[in-house]
Amino acid sequence: MSAILEVDGLFKSYGTTEILKDINVSIDKGEFLVLVGPSGCGKSTLLNCIAGLEPISGGSIRIAGQDMTEVSPKDRNIAMVFQSYALYPTMSVARNITFGMQVRGVDKATQAAKLAEVARQLQIEPLLNRRPGQLSGGQRQRVAMGRALVRDPALFLFDEPLSNLDAKLRVEMRTEIKRLHQDLGASMVYVTHDQIEAMTLATKIVVMKGGIIQQIGTPHEIYTRPANTFVADFMGSPAMNLIPARAQPDGTGSMIEIARDGADPLRLHDPRPSGVSGDILLGLRPEDMHEASKRPGEASQAGEVRIEVVEPAGADTFVVARLGGKEVTSRLSADTLARAGETLEFRFDLSKASYFAPETGERLG
Amino acid sequence: MTDVPYAPPTQSRALKIALRWGLYLMLTVFALWYLLPLFVMVTTSLKSLEEIRTGSLIALPREVTLEAWRTAWSGACTGIQCEGLRPYFWNSVLLAVPAVLISTILGAMNGYVVAQWRFRGANIIFALMLFGCFIPFQVVLLPMARTLGILNIAGTIPGLIFVHVIYGIGFTTLFFRNYYVTIPAELTKAAKIDGAGFFRIFWSIFLPLSLPIIVVTVIWQFTQIWNDFLFGVSFSQAGTQPITVALNNIVNSTTGVKAYNVDMAAAIIAALPTLLVYVVAGKYFIRGLTAGSVKG
Numbered sequence: 047m048s049a050i051l052e053v054d055g056l057f058k059s060y061g062t063t064e065i066l067k068d069i070n071v072s073i074d075k076g077e078f079l080v081l082v083g084p085s086g087c088g089k090s091t092l093l094n095c096i097a098g099l100e101p102i103s104g105g106s107i108r109i110a111g112q113d114m115t116e117v118s119p120k121d122r123n124i125a126m127v128f129q130s131y132a133l134y135p136t137m138s139v140a141r142n143i144t145f146g147m148q149v150r151g152v153d154k155a156t157q158a159a160k161l162a163e164v165a166r167q168l169q170i171e172p173l174l175n176r177r178p179g180q181l182s183g184g185q186r187q188r189v190a191m192g193r194a195l196v197r198d199p200a201l202f203l204f205d206e207p208l209s210n211l212d213a214k215l216r217v218e219m220r221t222e223i224k225r226l227h228q229d230l231g232a233s234m235v236y237v238t239h240d241q242i243e244a245m246t247l248a249t250k251i252v253v254m255k256g257g258i259i260q261q262i263g264t265p266h267e268i269y270t271r272p273a274n275t276f277v278a279d280f281m282g283s284p285a286m287n288l289i290p291a292r293a294q295p296d297g298t299g300s301m302i303e304i305a306r307d308g309a310d311p312l313r314l315h316d317p318r319p320s321g322v323s324g325d326i327l328l329g330l331r332p333e334d335m336h337e338a339s340k341r342p343g344e345a346s347q348a349g350e351v352r353i354e355v356v357e358p359a360g361a362d363t364f365v366v367a368r369l370g371g372k373e374v375t376s377r378l379s380a381d382t383l384a385r386a387g388e389t390l391e392f393r394f395d396l397s398k399a400s401y402f403a404p405e406t407g408e409r410l411g
Numbered sequence: 412m413t414d415v416p417y418a419p420p421t422q423s424r425a426l427k428i429a430l431r432w433g434l435y436l437m438l439t440v441f442a443l444w445y446l447l448p449l450f451v452m453v454t455t456s457l458k459s460l461e462e463i464r465t466g467s468l469i470a471l472p473r474e475v476t477l478e479a480w481r482t483a484w485s486g487a488c489t490g491i492q493c494e495g496l497r498p499y500f501w502n503s504v505l506l507a508v509p510a511v512l513i514s515t516i517l518g519a520m521n522g523y524v525v526a527q528w529r530f531r532g533a534n535i536i537f538a539l540m541l542f543g544c545f546i547p548f549q550v551v552l553l554p555m556a557r558t559l560g561i562l563n564i565a566g567t568i569p570g571l572i573f574v575h576v577i578y579g580i581g582f583t584t585l586f587f588r589n590y591y592v593t594i595p596a597e598l599t600k601a602a603k604i605d606g607a608g609f610f611r612i613f614w615s616i617f618l619p620l621s622l623p624i625i626v627v628t629v630i631w632q633f634t635q636i637w638n639d640f641l642f643g644v645s646f647s648q649a650g651t652q653p654i655t656v657a658l659n660n661i662v663n664s665t666t667g668v669k670a671y672n673v674d675m676a677a678a679i680i681a682a683l684p685t686l687l688v689y690v691v692a693g694k695y696f697i698r699g700l701t702a703g704s705v706k707g
């Protein structure tokens with residue numbers, strides 16, 4: 047597998063403000079890379095640098111093995127879909143899609159053939175003569191995709207293409223983009239601030255914060271082994287619980303002690319040889335806390351906790367309790383017996399827990 | 412029946428109607444007040460000198476005559492020549508049309524560059540151009556005269572066109588820049604990826620969006636240039652003077668009895684083109700001034 051995109055030691059500043067710091071990432075042909083991070087962390091800037099729309103301040107970008115530093119956007123063999131769609135307002139849908147070919151001097155017959163193919167693929171044939179202003183948000187989105195597809199580029203770039211759609215349409219288009227990726231086998235870089243989009247679409251996720259890459263990995267790696275508390279908190283909904291606790295060696299594993307309101311501390315055993323000790327943050331996903339009465343197991347891994355809030359959400363019910371002085375959310379089944387103000391016995395599954403250093407937030411073990 | 416404790420709805424309704432009529436009355440009075448000078452001008456221009464001397468200022472003409480208009484157009488004396496406004500009217504057309512077109516095109520290009528191609532120093536250059544809008548006419552008279560002399564176009568219509576283009580660029584750039592900054596930068600980016608260059612993007616994407624602001628700019632520039640007197644009187648010579656200068660000469664060079672009817676007709680002729688531009692394009696003018704962002 048050859049790398050289609052390699053970003054090496056990339057720096058980008060506007061004036062004296064450094065926006066991107068030492069970005070290193072590469073993707074292979076056919077991969078779906080998702081850049082995810084909070085608003086303003088530099089995702090669009092990175093995408094614009096890859097596209098050649100912004101000059102870079104340091105490092106290098108290679109597409110299909112070729113250095114791109116001096117190559118203009120039109121010659122990078124890329125296509126881009128923008129957050130605002132950026133359709134040309136005075137042109138018909140058909141012209142929006144063929145404009146690029148027209149500029150490049152592609153002959154009329156080829157233009158028509160490609161237009162027909164893309165229009166069929168995206169089911170926008172009835173819209174071809176309309177102006178962008180006469181389209182709904184979802185239709186505009188499709189046209190913007192069409193403009194990118196018709197180029198058949200080495201690399202697709204998407205900048206939050208779904209963020210202007212309503213929730214239902216967003217989920218539909220998400221599936222459609224995923225299907226498109228599978229059908230075309232295309233290489234894609236996709237920017238979003240929505241961690242669910244990232245998890246569902248990516249073959250590889252890059253989590254960014256403040257212009258610095260926090261972690262690169264498969265969705266599974268990012269979810270189960272977050273590199274620091276930022277990633278742990280950002281990826282997953284509800285977020286991973288970060289519970290102040292104390293650890294000490296216990297046989298081959300460790301003993302985790304968590305303060306509890308109105309009762310002795312919880313003492314839980316993690317059999318994995320993680321080697322953590324002292325003050326730590328215990329990272330526990332909401333689905334790794336179970337209702338003890340519904341899941342038999344070792345009594346030593348269970349304990350009563352007072353429930354503060356119960357939030358039914360259809361399939362799941364989210365139950366908020368307090369552990370180690372922090373709010374802790376668990377994902378229980380809809381028929382849970384938890385009642386606000388009463389206690390409930392939880393069983394904790396520490397085999398999937400993460401540990402973080404409280405001062406730095408870095409992952410331990 | 413006389414003592415009805417509760418009947419506010421009808422009362423407030425009557426009051427509303429009264430207020431509404433009061434408002435209309437007031438608006439009508441103001442409108443008439445504003446139109447009065449025009450009324451006097453038109454009626455006076457249609458009277459004979461004899462009637463002006465004997466009749467009242469605001470009376471309708473007893474006998475309508477176009478004699479004054481004919482004289483103003485082709486017979487009135489602007490000094491030693493007595494050819495009326497006609498040659499100067501064409502001077503103004505020959506001056507205003509190219510000057511408006513050139514300054515509008517340059518303003519569109521400048522505005523496009525400043526708004527969408529944020530090169531280093533773009534803001535400073537724009538600020539300087541903006542500053543150019545506020546330089547009083549009088550300040551540039553002498554340097555401009557010298558420049559025209561050096562360029563060897565002093566006293567010619569191309570010279571006047573040059574002056575008006577230079578002076579207008581600040582305004583036209585401002586108009587177009589403010590319009591183009593509302594167009595999302597992503598549009599330009601998309602076009603760049605599509606392979607379009609600087610001029611192609613301007614021509615295919617920005618210009619087709621620009622009709623409202625072109626109308627605003629054309630009206631503004633045309634009014635400014637057509638009505639200009641100071642540049643016209645400073646940088647022209649006999650034969651190249653614009654209509655405003657000729658109008659002044661007609662009004663001021665009459666000896667003996669003042670031909671008010673001719674003066675009024677001449678003034679109306681001089682003002683007609685700008686009036687026409689407003690009537691034809693006024694709808695777009697308002698729309699263009701308030702035009703907001705372009706939704707893709």
Ligand SMILES: Nc1ncnc2c1ncn2[C@@H]1O[C@H](COP(=O)(O)OP(=O)(O)O)[C@@H](O)[C@H]1O
Nearest residue numbers: 060063065083084085086087088089090091092
């Ligand atoms: N043209 C620019 N000039 C100066 N700062 C900019 C410019 N564009 C973006 N920035 C800054 O760079 C940072 C990252 O922006 P962006 O890449 O758009 O973030 P994201 O897409 O992750 O929300 C922001 O703090 C933003 O203010």
Ligand SMILES: [Mg+2]
Nearest residue numbers: 089090091206
């Ligand atoms: Mg962004």
